[in-house]
Amino acid sequence: MITRMSSLFLRTLREDPADAEVPSHRLLVRAGYVRRVAPGGYTWLPLGLRVLRNIEAVVREEMGAIGAQEIQFPALLPKEPYEATGRWTEYGDSVFRLKDRKGADYLLGPTHEELFTLTVKGEYSSYKDYPVILYQIQTKYRDEARPRAGILRGREFVMKDSYSFDLDDAGLARSYQLHRDAYIKIFDRLGLDYVIVAAMSGAMGGSASEEFLAVAPTGEDTYVRSTESDYAANVEAVTTPAPPPQPLDGRPEAQVHHTPNTPTIETLVDFLNHEADLGRVFTAADTLKNVMVKVRQPGQTEWRLLGVGVPGDREVDMKRLEASLEPAEVSLLDDADFAAHPFLVKGYIGPGALAANGVRYVVDPRVVPGTAWVTGADKVDHHVVDLLCGRDFTPDGTIEAAEVREGDPSPDGRGTLVAARGIEIGHIFQLGRKYTDAFEVDALGPDAKPVRITMGSYGVGVSRLVAAIAEQHHDELGLVWPRAVAPADVHVVIAGKDDAVAEGGERIAAELSARGVRVLLDDRKATPGVKFADAELVGVPTIVVVGRGLAKGVVEIKDRRTGDREEVPVDDVIEHLVTLVGR
Amino acid sequence: MITRMSSLFLRTLREDPADAEVPSHRLLVRAGYVRRVAPGGYTWLPLGLRVLRNIEAVVREEMGAIGAQEIQFPALLPKEPYEATGRWTEYGDSVFRLKDRKGADYLLGPTHEELFTLTVKGEYSSYKDYPVILYQIQTKYRDEARPRAGILRGREFVMKDSYSFDLDDAGLARSYQLHRDAYIKIFDRLGLDYVIVAAMSGAMGGSASEEFLAVAPTGEDTYVRSTESDYAANVEAVTTPAPPPQPLDGRPEAQVHHTPNTPTIETLVDFLNHEADLGRVFTAADTLKNVMVKVRQPGQTEWRLLGVGVPGDREVDMKRLEASLEPAEVSLLDDADFAAHPFLVKGYIGPGALAANGVRYVVDPRVVPGTAWVTGADKVDHHVVDLLCGRDFTPDGTIEAAEVREGDPSPDGRGTLVAARGIEIGHIFQLGRKYTDAFEVDALGPDAKPVRITMGSYGVGVSRLVAAIAEQHHDELGLVWPRAVAPADVHVVIAGKDDAVAEGGERIAAELSARGVRVLLDDRKATPGVKFADAELVGVPTIVVVGRGLAKGVVEIKDRRTGDREEVPVDDVIEHLVTLVGR
Known part of the structure; x- marks a missing residue:
């Protein structure tokens, strides 16, 4: 095939577009691959469409190789299935909604879990039908608050989404691994430099989950990786290694001290080291900071208090805390909350008052039995020293809520963590039975008993890949496509x-x-x-x-x-x- | 490639779906090609998607062969371009509209004239850039009042739409012919039995236009064809052959007769033949029926009267009348209108009162100079006989408004017309300068003067073709695909x-x-x-x-x-x- 520049619908630009923040956006516009139509809405010009189609072809080949079957749903979807799973409301502003001429509610599909689930339920009934993997390469819609960076985060974009349907967890694990291997092949063929990071599940509910991130300083996603192993994870998914428990016997007694004007960790440590004369040097890491939040479970109206104890040298990372508590909502306490619970002495909260008042109290994994802490004594201007975990207080559980810092030990025990940025290009996810429970999708087993189907969900950001590849493959003169995708x-x-x-x-x-x-x-x-x-x-x-x-x-x-x-x-x-x- | 039925996501049905009205719908559902998700919204299952893709490939090849270049627009489009051309309001209820989270107005693109025009304006500026033909194969949306017949008339569907941009009318004619030839190749390759009918322009404004209709008794479109030539046309596009004018000299004088209780053609003819004793036999075809309508031009508020004269043996076909008057609105007069214009004597309206009161009067092409008519005398219970066109009245022009009947002579002079039904699968259309005027799309000519670009618009109903082919290729046992599209x-x-x-x-x-x-x-x-x-x-x-x-x-x-x-x-x-x- 010969494409003649003399007639090609291509006009390159000498100037960068005014709204371009990242190289891929700048170059894809300048080189005539895409044109902006609306916020987050782009036209694919001939060369851009070719790159997009080349990527689709690679994705299609590798999906076919694992036996996945291609189908295609409408993008305009009725409200009812999304209402059945609660996502009609959960999506909030991030979904495009509309009414037809008769006033019926519709949405523009952001993901198609409900439709895939209902379709399999409609066609299949016996255990002999399973497993099955279905996928589509489809235009999807999300009403992003801040569409940015050209086609990196659009409001209309092309995704490959696939779903596996299995009879049991072992089957799901196999389907998950098939996708993981297929994604590695896809991203390798596309010439991408990427990492596979452990990920939390996001709003979709479920268990094992990994993201494929294209390494790029312009990426929106922060992750951490080990300096000495191939460990990589989303910050939300980093687990904190717990130190070994220490003996409780023969340890100093807990003692309450008058610590005037020490409502913060900084003022407390300063007081202990310069005013209290306890014969020891304290650091912020010796203190236990108790942060109060309130939590509301989905579908409930009542907020419940939760105390979160973290070492005083670390902040609570609200994103990590939220991820740990999903799908519940989390909010910090306001003044009215403190007023309603007078046992919470702001700046001096300790485990004692929480336990006495039936408030659930969870702690950082570093707070193991036998560790001694300086913490609030539930009385203004007072703290308690040598409060021993497992003797003087017993948390209700542990939680990943403390911030992750560069230099923290890698959870796999090898090296320390450093932060990096990437572009999410793929996501694989053991969804489990959330949707098959919602729609009661059972297979009739060999013993004539129903077996609830378990699902995996797997996405590739096909149009985003055009930008992700461009982010990694360009120089100061322009784009430098890998062979597999070049126009x-x-x-x-x-x-x-x-x-x-x-x-x-x-x-x-x-x-x-x-x-x-x-x-x-x-x-x-x-x-x-x-x-x-x-x-x-x-x-x-x-x-x-x-x-x-x-x-x-x-x-x-x-x-x-x-x-x-x-x-x-x-x-x-x-x-x-x-x-x-x-x- | 081997597709195994043992694992294929396909379950055939023994029963017809309850809502299926036509064979293609019935069989495509039963054979597991498509599944309904919402009114006019269908999922393509694996075999259906293959047929769709096979059709797309044929369309793509033939478009490439005429030098058309593929691009792709978003489906979610901002309001502004459609407001500039007036289509935001013109579309009425037939377009899906929505707002984003910031309250900005969007629509789901039903056709993309505005975007193609703006895109060409954005890239091209010199006469040397032209001509260019651009196309896309894209998911489109129309909020049909009555989505029906499965994928024959959906609300979400796949179309190939292309647009040609030329410097002059000769160029447009060439681009039009290229598309016409390409469409013939496409539909021949797809094994379709189809006719090419002359068509009116529809809501898009412009001049020459033809439709490709797949012959099918289940089709929504009625057309007429000649018994003896390959003439075929939409009823709206049929032109009436005018007889030769006749001499005015030596013809009987017009005479007003008292014709009591003859407000209809039937009562009039009956009176003339049985009561009036004029020594001649009259038929309804000898009478001239004057139908009064009111017409409002786009963007205007005022309605103007229009008299339409047709031979009394034919009704006025409102669809043909509307097509002739497009883009104006047309309405029959109501009692209030008659009351407001007392010179209109209901049942006895003649050309005289219209001329005397400055009302425009247009007639059927059969009303040529020298033809004599019985018509209203603008006085209750009175008609005039031997009113001679060109002597006693002079119409302001001719109009295609009379009904077309089987047995009418074919406009090409060969054979007579018979009615038939078809499915619209393609439409080619010399759009002209409607959109380039709206957006001021000029090329700088060789003499440095601007040349207004002229456009053609060409559509193929890609997903509808799956159904159209199935309508023509099935038997009582199931589907019978032509090789080119078979899964x-x-x-x-x-x-x-x-x-x-x-x-x-x-x-x-x-x-x-x-x-x-x-x-x-x-x-x-x-x-x-x-x-x-x-x-x-x-x-x-x-x-x-x-x-x-x-x-x-x-x-x-x-x-x-x-x-x-x-x-x-x-x-x-x-x-x-x-x-x-x-x-």
């Missing part, structure tokens, strides 16, 4: 006004095309300078310059990525290129 | 529990697949009867039965369409089938 295999530049040069370029393009090579042919009436600049910007991996050298029987082949140039005899150029591009 | 080339049925039979079927499937033949392999544990019934229902064009004959070294090949069966030696079957399916 053409070879960019043939006719550099010169000479008829012989034009004919030479045309002949090479025709011969390449006949060999199955996809050629972008710059046959425009433009200066070589303009053509070279556009070739760098557009980013086809191999550039062939047909110019003055032709008279000496050579053309130049340039590697877009390395910039390496090579003169090749015109008689050898077809074989050379066919081999190079692997057609 | 597989060959359906191999393992008919028997014997291991040798199963192995034989598997081997044949594997060898066919290796030769590039797409095989649907029925490897289920089911009776041959169930398998045969499903094979007929699913409709793959060639069925291979591997059964008892295998022991004698033969398999049976059945042509799904003709029902012809043939025993083929198992050693020859691969070559035989590869040749048959043309792989």
Whole structure:
């Protein structure tokens, strides 16, 4: 196939678009791949659509290889299934809703769990029908509060979403692993540098979950990785190693001290070290900070108090706390809450008053039996020292709520954690029975008893991948596509006004095309300078310059990525290129 | 590729769906190609999606062959461009509208004229850039009042829409012809029996326009065709041949007669022939019926009167009248209108009072100079006889408003018209400058003067084609796909529990697949009867039965369409089938 620049619907831009924050956005617009229509809504121009389709083809191949079957749902979906699972309200503002002419409620599908579940229920009934994996590559909609970065976070975007349906947990684990392996193949083929991070489940409920993040400083997702192992995780998913418990016997007694004006950890530590004269040096890590929140379970109206104890040298990370408590809602206490519960002495809260008043109290995993703490004595200007966990107080459980810091030990015991940023390109997730419970999806087992089906949910951000690849594959001159996704295999530049040069370029393009090579042919009436600049910007991996050298029987082949140039005899150029591009 | 029925996400149904009105709907549901999700919203199951994709591939190839370039717009579109052209309001209830979280107005694109126009304006500026043809294959939305017949008229559907942009009318005519030829190739390749009918422009404004209708008694569109030529047209587009004018000299004088109680054509003719004693026999065709309507131009508030004169043996066809007056609104007069204009004597209106009161008066093309008519005398119970067109009255013009009847002469002068029904599968349309005027799309000409671009608009109902093909290609047992769109080339049925039979079927499937033949392999544990019934229902064009004959070294090949069966030696079957399916 030959695509002629002289007629291609492509106009490159010399200037960056005003709203572009990240390189992929800047370059995809400048190189004429996409155009903005509305906030988070983009048009795919011919070259952009080709890259998108190339990615879709890779995804489709690898999904087919694990036996997944492609189907396609509408994007315009009725309210009822989403009401049955509670997501009609849970989605809040982030879903586009509309009414038809008869006033019936619809939404534009953000994900299709409900529809996949109902469809399998509609067709299948026996255990012999299972397992099955279904997927679609579909346009999806989310009313993002801040659509940003071009197609990195759009409001209309293309996703591959698949769902596995299994009879038991072992089957689900197999389907999950099949997807994990398929995703590795997909992202490897697409030339991406990515990490697989342990992830929390998000709003979808369930258990095991991992995200595929394309490594990019412009990414929206923060994750941590180990300096010495391949451990990587979302901050929300980092688990805190618990130290070994310590003996309770023979430890100093807990003692209440008058600690005037010490409502913060900083003032407390300062007082202990300079005023209290306890013969020891205290650090913030020796104190136990008790943060009060209120929690409301889904579908309930009542808020319940919860005390969260973390070492005083760390803040509570609300995102980690929320993730730990999902699907419940969490909120900090306000003044009215404190007024309603006078046993909560602000700045001096301790485990004692919580236990005495039946308030649930959970602690950081570092707070193990035998650890001694300085903490509030439930009385203004008083703290207790040497309060021993397991002797003087017994938490109701542990919770991942304390902030994660660079330098923290890696949960796998190897190395320490460092922070990095990435773009979420894939998500695999053992969803379990949330949706099959909601819609009562059972298979009739071999013993004629119903078996509740268990599900996995797996997504690839197909249109986002175009941007993620561009983030990783560009330089100051433009895009540098990996072969698997490039809009053409070879960019043939006719550099010169000479008829012989034009004919030479045309002949090479025709011969390449006949060999199955996809050629972008710059046959425009433009200066070589303009053509070279556009070739760098557009980013086809191999550039062939047909110019003055032709008279000496050579053309130049340039590697877009390395910039390496090579003169090749015109008689050898077809074989050379066919081999190079692997057609 | 081998698709195994044992794992395929397909469950055929023995019963017709309750809401199915037409064969395609009934069979596509029963054979497991589609499932209903909402009114006018369908899920494509694996086999259905394959047929849809096969059709898309044919459309894409033929569009590429005429140099059309594929792009893709969002479906979720901002209000502003549609407001600029007035279509935001014109669409009325037939478009899905919604607001985003900030309250901004959006619609789900029913067609994309505005976006294509703005995109071309954004990229192109010189006459050297033109012509260009752009297209997309995209999911579109219309809030149909009565979604019906499965995917024949959905609310979410797939369309190919393309637009041509030319510098002048000759260019537009070329682009139009390119599309016409491409559509002929597409519909021929898809095995469709179709007609190309002259069409009116519909709500989009413009001039030349033709529709491609798949011939089907279940179709929603009525058209007429000639008994003796290939003339075919929408009823709205039929033109009435005008008879030659007749001499005015030496004709009888017009005479007013007292015709008591003759407000209708029937009572008038009856009176003339039985009471008036005029020495002649009159028929309804000798009378001129003057129908009063009021007309309002777009954007105006004022209604203006219009008199429409048609031969008394025909009714005014309001659809034809409306099409003739587009884009104006038309309404019949009500009692208040008659009261406001006392010169209109109901039942006895004649051209005289209209002319005297400055009311525009248009007539059927059969009313030519020199034709004599019996018509109202603008006085209760009085008519005028021998009122001669061109002598006693002069109409302000002609109009296509009279009903078209079977037996009318064909406008091309060959044969007469008969009525038929079809499904609209394509529409080509010389749109002109409506949208380029709205958005001021000019090219800078060679003389540095701006040239207003002219557009064509061309649509193919891609998802509707699946149903249209099914309407034409089925029998009482099920679907009968043409090769070009079939979900597989060959359906191999393992008919028997014997291991040798199963192995034989598997081997044949594997060898066919290796030769590039797409095989649907029925490897289920089911009776041959169930398998045969499903094979007929699913409709793959060639069925291979591997059964008892295998022991004698033969398999049976059945042509799904003709029902012809043939025993083929198992050693020859691969070559035989590869040749048959043309792989």
